[in-house]
Amino acid sequence: MDNQPTKPELILTLDPQDLPFYTTLLQSGVEIKGSEGETMALFLNRLPGFTLDYISDVVQTIFLNGTAVDDLTTPLRGKNPVLALSAAMPGLAGAIFRRNSFHAGLRTQPDKKVSKEIKNRPLTVTLKLFNSIALERGPGLLQMGVSITSRQFVDFLAKRDTLLEKIKQVSLANSIVNKKDLTALLADTKKIKLKISTTHG
Amino acid sequence: MANKIFRVNMSTLTTSIEDVPESWAGHGGRGLTSTIVAAEVEPTCHPLGPKNKLVIAPGLLSGTIAANSGRLSIGAKSPLTGTIKESNAGGTAAQILAKAGCKALIVEGLPEKDGWYSIALTPESITINEETELPGKGNFAVLETLADRLEGSPAILTIGQAGEMKMCSANVSIKDPDGNLRSSGRGGLGAVMGSKKIKFITIDPKDGKVEIAEPEKFKEANRVFAKALMDHPLTAGLGQYGTNVLVNVINEAGSLPTKNFTAGQFEGHEAISGETMHDIIVERGGKPRHNCHAGCVIQCSQIYNDAKGEKLTAGFEYESIWAMGADCCVDNLDQIAEADRIMDDIGIDTIETSVAFGVAMEAGVLEFGDGAGICRILQEEVTKGTGLGRIIGNGTGSVGRAYGVTRVPVVKNQAIPAYDPRSIKGMGITYATSTQGADHTMGYAVTANILGVGGNVDPMSKEGQIELSRNLQVATAAIDSTGMCLFIAFAALDDEKCLPALIDLLNARFGIALTGDDVVALGQSILKTERGFNLAAGFTAADDRLPDFFYTEPLPPHNVVFDFTDEEMATFWDF
Ligand code: SF4
Numbered sequence: 001m002d003n004q005p006t007k008p009e010l011i012l013t014l015d016p017q018d019l020p021f022y023t024t025l026l027q028s029g030v031e032i033k034g035s036e037g038e039t040m041a042l043f044l045n046r047l048p049g050f051t052l053d054y055i056s057d058v059v060q061t062i063f064l065n066g067t068a069v070d071d072l073t074t075p076l077r078g079k080n081p082v083l084a085l086s087a088a089m090p091g092l093a094g095a096i097f098r099r100n101s102f103h104a105g106l107r108t109q110p111d112k113k114v115s116k117e118i119k120n121r122p123l124t125v126t127l128k129l130f131n132s133i134a135l136e137r138g139p140g141l142l143q144m145g146v147s148i149t150s151r152q153f154v155d156f157l158a159k160r161d162t163l164l165e166k167i168k169q170v171s172l173a174n175s176i177v178n179k180k181d182l183t184a185l186l187a188d189t190k191k192i193k194l195k196i197s198t199t200h201g
Numbered sequence: 202m203a204n205k206i207f208r209v210n211m212s213t214l215t216t217s218i219e220d221v222p223e224s225w226a227g228h229g230g231r232g233l234t235s236t237i238v239a240a241e242v243e244p245t246c247h248p249l250g251p252k253n254k255l256v257i258a259p260g261l262l263s264g265t266i267a268a269n270s271g272r273l274s275i276g277a278k279s280p281l282t283g284t285i286k287e288s289n290a291g292g293t294a295a296q297i298l299a300k301a302g303c304k305a306l307i308v309e310g311l312p313e314k315d316g317w318y319s320i321a322l323t324p325e326s327i328t329i330n331e332e333t334e335l336p337g338k339g340n341f342a343v344l345e346t347l348a349d350r351l352e353g354s355p356a357i358l359t360i361g362q363a364g365e366m367k368m369c370s371a372n373v374s375i376k377d378p379d380g381n382l383r384s385s386g387r388g389g390l391g392a393v394m395g396s397k398k399i400k401f402i403t404i405d406p407k408d409g410k411v412e413i414a415e416p417e418k419f420k421e422a423n424r425v426f427a428k429a430l431m432d433h434p435l436t437a438g439l440g441q442y443g444t445n446v447l448v449n450v451i452n453e454a455g456s457l458p459t460k461n462f463t464a465g466q467f468e469g470h471e472a473i474s475g476e477t478m479h480d481i482i483v484e485r486g487g488k489p490r491h492n493c494h495a496g497c498v499i500q501c502s503q504i505y506n507d508a509k510g511e512k513l514t515a516g517f518e519y520e521s522i523w524a525m526g527a528d529c530c531v532d533n534l535d536q537i538a539e540a541d542r543i544m545d546d547i548g549i550d551t552i553e554t555s556v557a558f559g560v561a562m563e564a565g566v567l568e569f570g571d572g573a574g575i576c577r578i579l580q581e582e583v584t585k586g587t588g589l590g591r592i593i594g595n596g597t598g599s600v601g602r603a604y605g606v607t608r609v610p611v612v613k614n615q616a617i618p619a620y621d622p623r624s625i626k627g628m629g630i631t632y633a634t635s636t637q638g639a640d641h642t643m644g645y646a647v648t649a650n651i652l653g654v655g656g657n658v659d660p661m662s663k664e665g666q667i668e669l670s671r672n673l674q675v676a677t678a679a680i681d682s683t684g685m686c687l688f689i690a691f692a693a694l695d696d697e698k699c700l701p702a703l704i705d706l707l708n709a710r711f712g713i714a715l716t717g718d719d720v721v722a723l724g725q726s727i728l729k730t731e732r733g734f735n736l737a738a739g740f741t742a743a744d745d746r747l748p749d750f751f752y753t754e755p756l757p758p759h760n761v762v763f764d765f766t767d768e769e770m771a772t773f774w775d776f
Contacts, residue, residue: 021484024476027449058434063453066758084453088435090444090501090691092644092673093620096627097454102694105666106627110455110759130449131442131476159472162484 007147009193010186013169016198021163023138025156026129029084030146031191034076034125040064040083041072043125048140059133060088061097068097068107076125084128145195150186153194157182168199204304207327209320211397212251212310216327221304229261231287232682232727233305234276238285239730241307244737248280248389249367249396255308257298257358257402260684264299264411265419267706268427269686271296271494273375278738279388281369281553281596282613282638285734286388287681291493291502292375294356295684298322300406312398317365320402324409332400336365339546339584340374340382343401348380356404361548364391366586368594370553371395374545381504381515383493386550387640388615389596414712422705429699430498433692439501440490442475444519447619449474452527455759456624458617459527460569461559462610465624465756469532473522478505478534486510499688505538514542520641523619524555529562529569536572543579549594554583556616557597564604608750613638613740622747622763623756629763630670634745634773636731642687644673663769671773678731679724683707725776732774742771 014022034043040062044050055072062069063084064076076083088098095103129138157164170179177185186192206219228236234256246252255277262270273295279286298306301324312318317336321328335343340361347357356376363371371391372384385391413419430436438446448470451457455465471477482489488504493516507513517538525537544551558575561567566589567574582590592603597616601609610617615638622629631644680687683703692699700717707715735744751763 021480024480027471027474027476060434061450063450066453066455068454084449086450087438088691089447089450090435090439090688091447091641092631093451093454093456093625093628093641094435094447095691095694096625097450103627103669105669106625106630108624108626108759108761110624110761128449128453130453131446132438134476160477160480 007191007193008173008189009145009195011171011195011197012167013197013199014166015168018166019139019142019196019198020135021166022142022196023134025153026134026138026141028148028152028156029082029126029128030141030148031124032127032146034123036077036119036121036123037075039073039075040069043076047137048144049137058087059085060099061086062099067110070100070104076123078123080124080126082126082128084130085133086130087132142194142196145193147191147193150189150192153192154183154186204302207303207306207322209306209308209327209329210310211308211312211318211399214312214329216329218327225304228682230258230272230274230682230684231276231289231678232723233258234274234287235285235727235731237305237307238276238278239734242278244278244734245739246278248278248283249392251311253278253393255390255393255397256305258305259295259299259303261682262706262710263295263684265413265710266496267423268430268496268498269689270684271496272684272686273298273385274681275373275385275390277390277393279390279637280367280392281389282615283738284613284637284740285731286390286637288385288387288390289681290375290383290385291497291686292356292377292383293494294358294375294404296494297356297404297406299411300409301404302409308397308399311396317398317400319400322402322404324407335400337362340548341546344376344380347401347403351403353405357401359401359548360391360394361546362584362586363547363549363594364395366591366594367392367395368549368591369599370550370594370596372548372550374548377493378495382545383516384545384550386552388637391548413710415709419706419709422702422709425698426702426706427498429692429696429702430689433695435691436499439499439688442479443501443503443517445478445517445522446475447519448523449476451620454624455756456621457523457527458610458619458621460530461528461563461608462621465621466758467527467530469530470527472532473526473534473537478517481534482506491515497686499686501688507535513538514545517541520619521551521555524552525572525575528556528559529575531570531572531575533572536576540572540575540579543576547579547584549583552618553596553616554593556610557593557600560597560600560606560609561593561604563608564600564606566604609748611639612747613744615639621756623751623761624759626763626765627666627670629747629751630667630765630770630773631674633747633770634670635674636728636735642677644670644677663765664772667769667773671776675721675724675728677724678727679720682723682727743767745770745773
């Protein structure tokens, strides 16, 4: 799915009960390859656990480039579309942004020019998973491996230092490294493929 | 136990317990506080003078076993907005007040001599007592002292130093079941209580109970109602992340007001998001899920601990976190939690005060992002009532006027909360037209089909959008009268059994036969009563608008402005 060979692979080994804490990383977005013109539903359906039922019933709030979207057959366009997924949200604002909501009329529709022409070229989608969607579908994505910027990962650990303690083993580009050296080791690396594996005991 | 009106006259230091006038009998919560304020308060009076009255009323279903029915309404003429005001909050007071047989507590007049008082209410009595120990103290000290001084677990309503100093952002704070505070925060009602020199009110229900006209029907309706709430997917989400789950989503939409409303996205949003907050709470042994009153099945509140695992704050809401976070550019949840705790202690509205800090930052009083500075000013200036402290404590508009800032996000002088009206225009309509100044809770999501409140006009047209906002405000006014938390609205929106069950609860409680139409009529009449008060106080259609900059400064990243004209907005009241 993500076949950029230049990105070093970072594999973290955790106890299974610590994996959910790492799903919060997905709020920043991970990069996933797709192709222009592919519908949002088809794109998501290729990811682990994103069955069509899950996409239509549980993913209640979707933003494509910051605009709330109702139609799951909306095609992905542009070079780097940003797709954010959330469960249903509280409050009037939550109801306004919810897919096919009665209150959708209260949205502001930004005046964006969308080119009609769709070329069937590859694109990189930044996928953000929020709240229960991250918790439910994040483990599958992280175990599969996702492409993120090193900075995102380093910032995440810097703000949540207790998470570093939870890591049992770190492998970077096929070598076992000391977790305390991670920030320094990633200093000159722009992007990594992050993979999390879990172990018992 | 028959319901009574408990009245306290602070000018004569006398009290009375009166029968409920027939015209008030069908009201509760917001409907009752607004009805009483409109009937008894001179609309042009000074809000901190002897003619204003503080009215406290449980909802129609408060004190019963009905799920989520323990919200307390407090009303008066607001010193912040000059309009009629109702602010509701959880805590134990609504249920206990209802069990004590109190339909409403009305506090009127001002004492002639200096000194502070407390009020004690039981089913048979209401007394005024002199209070010398607690004036000058914060809310947490009040709760601690009273826990030692009083027997049992009475409900406690208190004001902190902000209320004593009659700051326009002062809360009335209400004790929750675990000794935390919930705040009737908006509109400065704590200043009205402070003007009447009342430091705290205690309510002991003795063995009082709320009578139910048809107990079996009531139980059945509550079973259906509570199940609809518990089965709704939002209940799980709110229980897990609290309302702060909104940070990421509103930021993604470009609607998270940032740096005093100059942008719609905050770079530090991940550090303050509900997802991050949830993990921190769990890691530090706090409680991600907690209720503000017994009987709440949704439990959107939480206990947030500091890094040492000690309780730092409770009831940490999206709007407060947004205000100190994105609006002041503070990307540190611990600093925000510390500021939240200080504001709870002083008894000051976290939304109004934090938005005021955003304006103060634009004025150069402190740097954007200076969370430690916010905590310092709160403790050293606001708590002590210095000049700067009073400017901030009197709200966002006060800071704008003092420092000559023109980007002041207020409607009717009340700070605009957490959703930028340029990029969510539906919120803008509600902020502008609400009878109580900018308030996100005034037009909530309520089912379109059952109450028929959806509207008949194309929702993509401006006319349709105004009609929809109006109907949401009508439905909200009705729900605010029941004592129900507004988060029931989600289940009401999606589960066709939920709202009929709520109406069944009302009917079984009082032995009446309300229909959905009656509920709509109730909501409409409450809005009209409130609007009538405001008109008599001197407000006009020209006050139903947003500040200029929302019409002229495009909001990044979508670069949108608010584009409803004053004429379009004026059609809101055509009903
Ligand atoms: S859902 Fe939240 S605000 Fe509503 S009653 Fe429960 S704890 Fe209180």
